[in-house]
Amino acid sequence: MALRFEILGRFNRARAAQLILPHYECQTPLFMPVGTQGTIKGLTTHQLEDIGCQIILGNTYHLALRPTSELIDELGGLHKFMNWPRALLTDSGGFQMVSLLHLADITEKGVTFQSPVDGKPMLLTPEESIQIQNRIGADIIMALDDVVKTTITGPRIEEAMYRTLRWIDRCIAAHKRPHEQNLFGIVQGGLDPVLRDICVRGLVERNLPGYAIGGLAGGEDKDSFWRVVAQCTAALPEHKPRYVMGVGYPLDIVVCSALGADMYDCVYPTRTARFGTALVPEGVLKLKHKAMEDDMRPIDPTCDCMVCKTYTRAYIHCLVTKDAMGSQLLSYHNLYYMMKLSRDLHSSIVEGWFPEFVCQFLQKMFPQGDVPEWVCNAMEVAGIDISSCCAPFSSIPNKVEDTQNQEVKQ
Amino acid sequence: MKFAVKAWSNGKARAGILQLGSCPHNIETPALLLTTRKGLPVYIPPDHLPSLPSPDSNLLHFSPLHFLEGISLKAISNIGGLHPLLGLHDHIMVAVPRDSIISIPDHDSTNRIGASFETPCGRMLIKPADYMEMISSMRPNLWATLADEVPAWASEKRNKASVERTLKWLDECITSNSTDGAVLGSVVGGSRVEQRRSCAQEVARRNVEGFWIGGFGLGESMEERNPLLNAVMDSLPEEKPRLISGLGLPEEVLQGVAAGVDLFDSTYIYHLTLGGFALTFPLESIEKQVTKHQPNSNSGCDGTKINLKCFTCQNHTKAYINHLLNVHEMLAHILLEMHNTHHFLGFFRSIRAIHEGKFEQFRQKFIGSRHEQLFSAALSV
Numbered sequence: 001m002a003l004r005f006e007i008l009g010r011f012n013r014a015r016a017a018q019l020i021l022p023h024y025e026c027q028t029p030l031f032m033p034v035g036t037q038g039t040i041k042g043l044t045t046h047q048l049e050d051i052g053c054q055i056i057l058g059n060t061y062h063l064a065l066r067p068t069s070e071l072i073d074e075l076g077g078l079h080k081f082m083n084w085p086r087a088l089l090t091d092s093g094g095f096q097m098v099s100l101l102h103l104a105d106i107t108e109k110g111v112t113f114q115s116p117v118d119g120k121p122m123l124l125t126p127e128e129s130i131q132i133q134n135r136i137g138a139d140i141i142m143a144l145d146d147v148v149k150t151t152i153t154g155p156r157i158e159e160a161m162y163r164t165l166r167w168i169d170r171c172i173a174a175h176k177r178p179h180e181q182n183l184f185g186i187v188q189g190g191l192d193p194v195l196r197d198i199c200v201r202g203l204v205e206r207n208l209p210g211y212a213i214g215g216l217a218g219g220e221d222k223d224s225f226w227r228v229v230a231q232c233t234a235a236l237p238e239h240k241p242r243y244v245m246g247v248g249y250p251l252d253i254v255v256c257s258a259l260g261a262d263m264y265d266c267v268y269p270t271r272t273a274r275f276g277t278a279l280v281p282e283g284v285l286k287l288k289h290k291a292m293e294d295d296m297r298p299i300d301p302t303c304d305c306m307v308c309k310t311y312t313r314a315y316i317h318c319l320v321t322k323d324a325m326g327s328q329l330l331s332y333h334n335l336y337y338m339m340k341l342s343r344d345l346h347s348s349i350v351e352g353w354f355p356e357f358v359c360q361f362l363q364k365m366f367p368q369g370d371v372p373e374w375v376c377n378a379m380e381v382a383g384i385d386i387s388s389c390c391a392p393f394s395s396i397p398n399k400v401e402d403t404q405n406q407e408v409k410q
Numbered sequence: 411m412k413f414a415v416k417a418w419s420n421g422k423a424r425a426g427i428l429q430l431g432s433c434p435h436n437i438e439t440p441a442l443l444l445t446t447r448k449g450l451p452v453y454i455p456p457d458h459l460p461s462l463p464s465p466d467s468n469l470l471h472f473s474p475l476h477f478l479e480g481i482s483l484k485a486i487s488n489i490g491g492l493h494p495l496l497g498l499h500d501h502i503m504v505a506v507p508r509d510s511i512i513s514i515p516d517h518d519s520t521n522r523i524g525a526s527f528e529t530p531c532g533r534m535l536i537k538p539a540d541y542m543e544m545i546s547s548m549r550p551n552l553w554a555t556l557a558d559e560v561p562a563w564a565s566e567k568r569n570k571a572s573v574e575r576t577l578k579w580l581d582e583c584i585t586s587n588s589t590d591g592a593v594l595g596s597v598v599g600g601s602r603v604e605q606r607r608s609c610a611q612e613v614a615r616r617n618v619e620g621f622w623i624g625g626f627g628l629g630e631s632m633e634e635r636n637p638l639l640n641a642v643m644d645s646l647p648e649e650k651p652r653l654i655s656g657l658g659l660p661e662e663v664l665q666g667v668a669a670g671v672d673l674f675d676s677t678y679i680y681h682l683t684l685g686g687f688a689l690t691f692p693l694e695s696i697e698k699q700v701t702k703h704q705p706n707s708n709s710g711c712d713g714t715k716i717n718l719k720c721f722t723c724q725n726h727t728k729a730y731i732n733h734l735l736n737v738h739e740m741l742a743h744i745l746l747e748m749h750n751t752h753h754f755l756g757f758f759r760s761i762r763a764i765h766e767g768k769f770e771q772f773r774q775k776f777i778g779s780r781h782e783q784l785f786s787a788a789l790s791v
Contacts, residue, residue: 039734039741045725047457067733075729083725294485306457310497312489315448318480322530323447324740328455 001209002139003182005241009350012383013233013260016349019241021139022180023079024086026054028241028262029345031253031338032089033270037062038072038082041270042328043335045084051305051332052339055087055139057265060132061096065116069135077137088138089265091245092129092186098147106146108163126167127174130183134176142212143171145186150220157190164188165202172206182209184243187232190215191224200235210241213261217246222374226255230381233260250279250341254361255375257345258354258382269338273330276320279337281364285313287330292317305336355384363389411552411592411619413651413672419769422643422670425762428651430551430592432493433502435465439651439672440663442758443471443504444751445511445680449496452680453740453747456497461721461748466755468501471675473509474544479531483547491549505545505553505591506622507536508655510677515559517568522575525558538582545583550591554622554653555583557596562629569600572625573609580616592619594653601630603641610645620651623671627656632665639669660691660757660780664773667761679754683746686735688728689753691780693760720752721745 004020019026033040033048036059040048048056058078063069067081075081078088097104097113104113110125126144133141144167146160168185175183185203189195203211213232216225229244233256236242241262247253248266256264269279276288280300286292287299295313307316307329319326348357358379362371369391379386412429419425428437444451449472451459459467477486489495492503508515512530519526524537541556556579558572576598584593595618599606613621623642626635646652651673657666658676666674682689722731722745734742764772 037733037737037739038730039739042740042744044455044458044721044741044744046721047455050457062737066737067729071729075727081727081730081733083730293480294482296485296489310456312485312495314481314485315495318477319448322480324453324743325447325450325455327740328453328744332455 001182002178002180003209003241005210005239007239009352011349011352011354012258014258014345014349014354014382014384015260015262016346017241017262019262021055021087021182023088023139024054026087027343027346029253029257029349030054030263030342031248031269032057032263032265033335033338034059034265034267035082036267037066038078040331040335041274042324042331045082047332048084048335049086051336052343053086053335055089055263056084058088058090058136058138059096060090060093060129060136061100063090063136064093064132069132073135073137077135079137087140088136089140090133090136090138090142092142092144093124093132094129094144095147097124106160106163108166110144126170130171130174131176134181137177138181140182140184140210141175143168143183143185145188145214147188147215148190150190150215150218150224152190157192158195161189161195161199165199168203168206168208172208184208184210184212184241186212186214186245187236188215191220191228193227193231196228196231197235200232204235204237208240210243211236212243212245214245216244217248217252217266222372223377225252226259226374226378226381229256229261230259230378248338250338250361251365251375253341254345254358255378255382257349258358258379258384260382269334270331273334274321274327276326276330278316278330279334281361282367283365287313287316287320287326289317299330299333300337303333303337303340305333307333307336355386358384359386359389362386413620413649415648417765417767419765419767420668423667423765423769424648424670424672425765426651426672428672430502432551433465433468433500435468437465437469437502438762440667440758440761441466441469441673442663442755443469443653443673443675445509445675445677446470446472447512448472448476449492449498449503451747451751453683453743454751455744458721458744458748459498462751463755463759466759467751469504469673470498470501471504471506471509472550473507473513474505474541474548475507475513475527475529475534475536476509477544477548478529478534483543487547491547493549502552503548503550504653504673504675505548505550506653506655506675507541507554507556508559508624509675510627510656510658511680515557517558517560517564517572520558520572520575522571525556525575525579538579539586542583542586542588545591546588549589552592552594552620552653553589554594554624555580555596555618557598557622557624559598559624559628560600562601562634564600566602569602569605572598572600573605573612576609576624577612580613580618584617594618594620594622594651596622596624597642597646598625599638599642600625600628601634601638603637606638607641607645610642614646618650620653621646623652623654624656626654627658627662632662635665636669639666639671643670661777663757664761664776667769668773676754679747679750682750683743686742686746687750688731688746689750689757691753691757691776691783693753693756720749722749722752 129144146163243263248268298308595613653673658678
């Protein structure tokens with residue numbers, strides 16, 4: 001094990017901790033921006049440090065194709081290659097094969113897929129995934145899991161869960177740098193509480209440095225989503241970090257943190273920035289909208305980031321989706337927003353005002369008090385009273401929620 | 411604006427000092443205007459601008475035509491012009507309609523009413539009154555008057571018309587000018603020496619604070635350019651600064667300096683960056699000088715800043731940038747623009763450093779070594 005996880009404060013199930021990794025001492029809950037190909041699109045590593053990013057994610061599949069893990073290894077690992085002094089996490093590569101490649105075939109040996117380079121069939125085994133990740137050298141590496149769409153039902157879910165458990169042993173056996181890199185196991189099992197329970201137990205037995213909750217944020221309904229998170233966080237060991245994969249909407253992060261999760265990753269903040277959308281306490285701001293043309297306010301008047309301190313909505317409006325600088329400035333703002341959210345979650349838990357923070361957050365996002373029912377349900381389980389920010393009567397029709405809950409992972 | 415020539419070299423080449431209210435430091439010439447898109451460098455984020463040499467990097471070229479859509483002139487005017495809009499209070503903004511990248515003069519469609527440009531929002535006819543509205547809203551420190559630029563192959567008749575229009579629009583621009591920015595009178599004349607001379611003489615008679623020399627980099631060869639440049643420069647008063655557009659390559663910049671140009675806007679960095687190239691030609695003289703005077707510091711006592719190595723070279727390897735280019739990541743262009751800007755500003759610094767009467771020597775040496783470099787690079791491919 002190459003990490004220490006020290007809980008600094010709690011509120012019911014929620015916890016704020018210090019996660020000490022080989023390259024950085026992180027404060028949880030934390031959001032990890034996705035730097036697929038060894039860079040967060042449009043930002044320098046200096047900017048990422050200024051913004052307060054603690055861990056960034058690299059995608060094993062992309063890096064193994066280009067520039068190849070052998071080259072990264074030869075040049076001293078990914079930290080050195082991209083000049084990022086803080087922590088890194090790499091995924092197993094399995095997800096991209098399933099999501100990006102139509103011809104992926106999963107067998108007991110591993111994932112067979114067509115090489116995007118020459119079209120030949122290739123096989124990614126658990127051993128190979130770990131070997132590649134050992135070469136890349138991230139602080140946290142992920143076990144190869146059998147990923148299935150959450151919207152699928154039936155025996156395939158069960159098969160994938162059991163295979164994930166069989167593969168974890170092959171991953172553990174293949175892991176050559178356990179004192180420098182932390183191997184996280186991934187809980188699978190779809191939306192089935194029985195399967196999730198078997199998977200959690202199986203993984204906890206292996207005594208891994210940390211655990212991820214996988215197979216979510218793929219289009220399932222929100223009630224199922226939070227219930228799986230709540231079930232897994234309750235069953236996972238208290239003194240180890242819990243990472244909910246693919247989660248990146250601010251509301252989801254607040255809910256999952258209330259339920260006891262610690263880490264999140266998603267392309268959403270940077271991808272939506274490239275499409276001209278800014279994250280703000282009220283939700284989102286579409287900078288492409290004609291109404292922004294003469295709006296001389298900052299994107300978010302309460303934000304302290306370089307972009308909000310300098311530029312008006314009108315100026316960003318004339319840049320977005322036309323000039324590279326539009327993506328760059330909005331990505332900067334959106335990541336700043338996510339880091340501020342992470343810091344606020346951490347400090348409100350440590351300082352004992354987490355419920356107040358949650359209420360403030362919900363009030364800004366739902367000024368009419370129309371907090372979605374799934375959030376209310378989840379908060380009840382989390383033991384957080386949000387009645388002050390919900391409308392006094394339940395007659396408000398549920399907003400058409402989750403319109404943005406499309407597939408946002410790569 | 412104040413400008414003074416402080417030294418001459420080989421007859422026409424000159425070194426000067428440009429002083430502007432908003433910039434805390436004097437700008438030494440010959441100097442480079444950085445290319446911008448809507449006022450900001452194409453890729454270098456604003457929080458990284460301080461990593462560039464200062465005050466060398468404080469001169470920014472912009473085209474008012476970049477703001478034809480997306481933001482209203484009224485909004486720009488209300489906020490107080492481009493400086494507050496961009497948050498660049500110490501920078502010198504220089505307005506020239508042509509940017510040679512996305513705002514290109516279209517001589518076929520230009521008529522007596524106004525100048526036509528190909529822009530991202532289509533072909534636009536800009537009348538002097540429209541242009542002056544842009545200038546008064548954006549409040550640049552320096553601005554060139556509206557010109558009718560024609561390519562080298564334009565007929566004598568068309569060329570003559572372009573000179574007449576440019577002079578007429580110059581008068582209209584000056585008459586309706588309500589800003590306190592310095593006016594650069596536009597000089598055109600295509601590839602006809604006589605037209606060049608008469609245009610320059612006419613513009614020199616007007617109440618302008620400097621000159622913008624247009625109509626270059628539009629199809630003429632480097633050899634054809636010398637007599638044209640000489641005809642213009644000989645007709646302009648010495649004490650006013652001269653900005654030229656369309657001379658971008660190092661050799662072209664040296665040609666311009668030799669003829670007496672003070673300010674350049676160049677698309678060289680932009681095109682190199684876009685193509686995935688990094689400037690590497692040696693800048694020995696300047697590096698030696700910096701090392702001698704400031705062995706342990708990046709900052710001079712006068713508040714100016716010269717980093718020997720640019721941000722990109724301090725932080726990243728060629729292997730990493732090669733990877734970023736291979737996978738089409740935006741960071742490649744950010745890092746390359748920073749590097750190339752740093753390097754090209756170093757080149758201008760070298761030009762200024764050798765201005766003690768040895769300019770022509772430097773020019774010949776530079777061109778010779780670059781030919782060698784290009785030749786050996788071609789051989790190694």
